[in-house]
Amino acid sequence: MIVGSIKEDLALEKRVSITPETAKNILGLGIKVCIEKNYASHLGIEDNEYKQTGVEIRDTPSEVLKSSNLIIKVNCPTDDEISIFKENTILVGMLNPSNNKNQIDKIIKKKIKIFSLELLPRITRAQSMDVLSSQSNLAGYRAVVDCVAEFEKAVPMMMTAAGTVPAAKVLVIGAGVAGLQAIATAKRLGAIVSATDVRAASKEQVESLGGKFLTVEQAEDMETAGGYAKEATDEYKKKQAEMMKEALKKNDIVICTALIPGKPAPRILTEDLVKLMKPGSIVYDLAAEQGGNSAYSEAGKINTVQGIKVIGVKSLMNSLPLTASSLYAKNLFSFIRNLYSREKKDFNINLEDEIIVKSLIEKV
Numbered sequence: 001m002i003v004g005s006i007k008e009d010l011a012l013e014k015r016v017s018i019t020p021e022t023a024k025n026i027l028g029l030g031i032k033v034c035i036e037k038n039y040a041s042h043l044g045i046e047d048n049e050y051k052q053t054g055v056e057i058r059d060t061p062s063e064v065l066k067s068s069n070l071i072i073k074v075n076c077p078t079d080d081e082i083s084i085f086k087e088n089t090i091l092v093g094m095l096n097p098s099n100n101k102n103q104i105d106k107i108i109k110k111k112i113k114i115f116s117l118e119l120l121p122r123i124t125r126a127q128s129m130d131v132l133s134s135q136s137n138l139a140g141y142r143a144v145v146d147c148v149a150e151f152e153k154a155v156p157m158m159m160t161a162a163g164t165v166p167a168a169k170v171l172v173i174g175a176g177v178a179g180l181q182a183i184a185t186a187k188r189l190g191a192i193v194s195a196t197d198v199r200a201a202s203k204e205q206v207e208s209l210g211g212k213f214l215t216v217e218q219a220e221d222m223e224t225a226g227g228y229a230k231e232a233t234d235e236y237k238k239k240q241a242e243m244m245k246e247a248l249k250k251n252d253i254v255i256c257t258a259l260i261p262g263k264p265a266p267r268i269l270t271e272d273l274v275k276l277m278k279p280g281s282i283v284y285d286l287a288a289e290q291g292g293n294s295a296y297s298e299a300g301k302i303n304t305v306q307g308i309k310v311i312g313v314k315s316l317m318n319s320l321p322l323t324a325s326s327l328y329a330k331n332l333f334s335f336i337r338n339l340y341s342r343e344k345k346d347f348n349i350n351l352e353d354e355i356i357v358k359s360l361i362e363k364v
Helices: 020-028 047-051 061-067 079-084 101-109 124-129 131-150 177-188 202-208 234-250 321-339 354-359
Strands: 002-005 032-036 056-058 070-072 090-093 113-116 158-160 163-165 169-173 192-196 253-256 282-285 302-305 308-312
Touching: 002 061, 020 032, 020 047, 020 321, 032 061, 047 056, 056 061, 061 079, 070 321, 079 101, 090 321, 101 113, 113 354, 124 321, 124 354, 131 177, 131 253, 131 282, 131 308, 131 321, 169 177, 169 234, 177 192, 177 202, 177 253, 192 234, 321 354
Parallel strands: 002 032, 002 070, 032 056, 070 090, 090 113, 169 192, 169 253, 253 282, 282 308
Antiparallel strands: 158 163, 302 308
């Protein structure tokens, strides 16, 4: 059996799916590994580092795709790549099936088994494979670092002979993995942090990190059985907007992280709400690529409205590609280890395994 991986389009994606460390682990299962020439040279990882672990280097992507039984990628394959895939191959990655229906359909028609790791169940056994958590953790950290770079004031309170500089106030919308990491990072930098989330269970998590939890009065819990947020009711949205009016007047930085799996990001900050913030304030929208939590948010752009910077994030992991690749590759290895049968020396599509069933895409 051979696990293969090719370079992504570097203009869009700098992460890789296999590191020398995880290549060694895959080889340890008794599986061969092959990659494209100069696979991770843009990250400072040269081919020799892979060769030393026993990885085979191929000159072209076509050679890798044609020889591999299981292909791992970061993003959904292009049409050109799909045309090279051979039948009965297995494809694993973050394939974003809701946005890539045409490509997914073409792949299925080639009798290829597709696993998209965003669909993994939130169970203990799947934690080591949880790509959303590993990448979101980095996103929450990076969001705060970027905001501090854009914010033209000091973040912590400073007491000087010339006077006292007040601490910046940060509001985090959405207290999932990214939101919690943003809270922790902002607190470490000395900001006064508050947060809100539709899931009642997040209150304790926010407060454990030193943040103040902003509650929507008499609100029902909006958590799914799988632990994700679900879409809010119209009544909830009205109460949420009222709560936001006061919060936005007081905060200097707002970091938006709210997402609903398989759906566009919920619009939480309307045009009127954004304009309530003080000039010089920042809205940083991690959900911009999924439609955005904030008005005026566009992926990859910074829009200034009445002196307020609205930053729409795009391909954020490209700013931390080495760390993001390291974590992603470890997630992939855990998934491959669960999929591979050493006894049969083959990949085992066990439909009694919840991890396999939930991440397998059989139709679009």
